[in-house]
Amino acid sequence: MKHRCRYCSKVIDKSNRFCSDQCRKKYDEQERNDQRVIPFFLLGIIAGIVLVLAGSFMVSVFMMKGGVLICALTLMFWPLATPESIAALGYRYTRKIIRIVSLCLMLIILIK
Numbered sequence: 001m002k003h004r005c006r007y008c009s010k011v012i013d014k015s016n017r018f019c020s021d022q023c024r025k026k027y028d029e030q031e032r033n034d035q036r037v038i039p040f041f042l043l044g045i046i047a048g049i050v051l052v053l054a055g056s057f058m059v060s061v062f063m064m065k066g067g068v069l070i071c072a073l074t075l076m077f078w079p080l081a082t083p084e085s086i087a088a089l090g091y092r093y094t095r096k097i098i099r100i101v102s103l104c105l106m107l108i109i110l111i112k
């Protein structure tokens with residue numbers, strides 16, 4: 001696998017983590033922001049899952065859809081990725097993928 005800049009995913013030398021100082025600064029800045037939103041992120045995901053479980057228990061499609069929608073919205077606002085996927089794909093690219101997936105999820109929920 002090619003070694004990539006953790007922020008912009010440009011292919012770089014194996015001894016570096018970033019292609020430039022600028023990318024390193026941006027990555028550090030974003031990471032600090034991400035750390036701050038983790039509680040909101042977890043709250044959103046947990047609330048969504050609880051709603052899905054409650055909906056399946058009460059046989060309410062409306063509640064289950066609501067739960068999935070809350071999870072998708074949480075991912076849209078705070079697309080937090082695992083360090084592994086950031087290392088493999090780069091920060092910006094990973095966030096884009098998470099947002100696209102959550103958008104697809106929302107569209108499926110709203111159409112179906």
Ligand SMILES: [Zn+2]
Binds near residue numbers: 006007
């Ligand atoms: Zn870079």
